[in-house]
Amino acid sequence: MEKKKVLIGMSGGVDSTVTTMLLKEQGYEVEGVYMKLHSKPGYHEIHQARAQKAADFAGVKLHVLDLQQQFNQNVFTPFVETYKAGRTPNPCALCNRTMKFGALADFADKVGADYLATGHYIKTDGHFLYQAEDDTKDQSYFLFYIDKRIVPRLIFPLGERKKTDIKAYAASVEGLESFASQAESSEICFVETTYADVLKDYVNIDQPGEVLDSDGNVVGEHKGYMHYTIGKRKGFTVHGAHEPHFVLEIKPETNQIVVGKKEDLEIWDVTIGNINLFDERSEFDTTVKLRYRTKAVPCHVKIEGEKAQIKLQEPVLGVAAGQAAVFYDGDKLIGGGWIE
Numbered sequence: 127m128e129k130k131k132v133l134i135g136m137s138g139g140v141d142s143t144v145t146t147m148l149l150k151e152q153g154y155e156v157e158g159v160y161m162k163l164h165s166k167p168g169y170h171e172i173h174q175a176r177a178q179k180a181a182d183f184a185g186v187k188l189h190v191l192d193l194q195q196q197f198n199q200n201v202f203t204p205f206v207e208t209y210k211a212g213r214t215p216n217p218c219a220l221c222n223r224t225m226k227f228g229a230l231a232d233f234a235d236k237v238g239a240d241y242l243a244t245g246h247y248i249k250t251d252g253h254f255l256y257q258a259e260d261d262t263k264d265q266s267y268f269l270f271y272i273d274k275r276i277v278p279r280l281i282f283p284l285g286e287r288k289k290t291d292i293k294a295y296a297a298s299v300e301g302l303e304s305f306a307s308q309a310e311s312s313e314i315c316f317v318e319t320t321y322a323d324v325l326k327d328y329v330n331i332d333q334p335g336e337v338l339d340s341d342g343n344v345v346g347e348h349k350g351y352m353h354y355t356i357g358k359r360k361g362f363t364v365h366g367a368h369e370p371h372f373v374l375e376i377k378p379e380t381n382q383i384v385v386g387k388k389e390d391l392e393i394w395d396v397t398i399g400n401i402n403l404f405d406e407r408s409e410f411d412t413t414v415k416l417r418y419r420t421k422a423v424p425c426h427v428k429i430e431g432e433k434a435q436i437k438l439q440e441p442v443l444g445v446a447a448g449q450a451a452v453f454y455d456g457d458k459l460i461g462g463g464w465i466e
């Protein structure tokens with residue numbers, strides 16, 4: 127029988143390197159691709175060389191795609207614009223839709239690959255996506271926005287595995303040890319230190335402004351509204367305050383932030399837009415994560431046209447506009463939308 131062909135996204139990291147080895151062991155015909163995504167000086171020289179080393183070791187052909195322009199348009203510019211609008215972006219979810227499971231899927235067609243694989247920690251049964259076995263590494267939250275038509279073509283060999291085992295595997299294979307010991311990639315690939323460090327090259331983020339209380343009284347000063355996300359409790363002054371204050375609202379048009387007590391952060395109702403669902407229901411009970419690495423909260427969802435209303439069954443503290451609301455039935459990913 128002819129071997130099925132898989133295209134694997136190779137970043138030069140330990141996960142996609144071991145994934146490539148696993149796919150070979152499983153008997154697939156494998157080709158790899160390294161994508162140049164963001165435009166951070168010096169980054170691709172190092173990471174492309176690592177991907178090439180991994181490909182040479184595994185004996186697979188490595189393609190290199192320069193997608194910096196598309197990445198800038200689809201991921202990086204929205205990242206900057208979202209902060210400018212006083213919201214908190216989720217660039218990885220946009221990258222997964224447009225690049226890793228968008229442009230890469232188009233490239234899989236081009237090279238005649240039956241399947242597309244990555245080293246993401248997530249599971250699939252060919253119809254739906256599921257949380258990874260290793261819940262300290264689960265990346266399903268960031269895949270809620272991918273086009274469901276591509277799901278039948280996806281393979282995630284790491285979904286059933288633990289990160290510690292992947293590292294141990296690399297450490298035990300002669301020639302792959304360096305992949306086990308190299309530093310873990312940061313959560314957002316183009317943010318090495320803080321997001322403010324990245325933003326400041328594109329927009330003036332250090333413009334001090336007023337801190338308001340919930341009644342609109344000026345109570346202190348802040349460093350520039352883009353330094354804050356909802357729920358943040360440091361980096362601004364509140365004159366005469368005896369208890370901690372938290373950011374409740376960001377007002378970009380007047381460069382003001384509104385602060386209040388912890389209980390003022392409680393949210394019971396959330397509206398989302400740009401919905402992406404893997405099933406067809408329009409009203410259902412489920413659970414929702416309103417931020418990565420938080421517990422899923424029971425809720426009722428009602429879809430109305432382009433938007434959905436989420437009624438939480440318990441309050442959540444500090445919900446930030448621009449972030450993703452992601453629905454789960456147990457460990458099954460149902461989809462989600464962008465918090466308004």
Ligand SMILES: Nc1ncnc2c1ncn2[C@@H]1O[C@H](COP(=O)(O)OP(=O)(O)OP(=O)(O)O)[C@@H](O)[C@H]1O
Nearest residue numbers: 135136137139140141142159160161244245246311
């Ligand atoms: N520049 C890239 N080119 C090709 N594929 C990529 C690239 N960046 C990430 N990927 C794919 O997406 C997967 C998840 O990427 P993520 O940035 O979350 O890295 P990771 O979990 O640290 O994985 P790795 O250890 O492979 O870098 C990677 O395992 C890889 O398959």
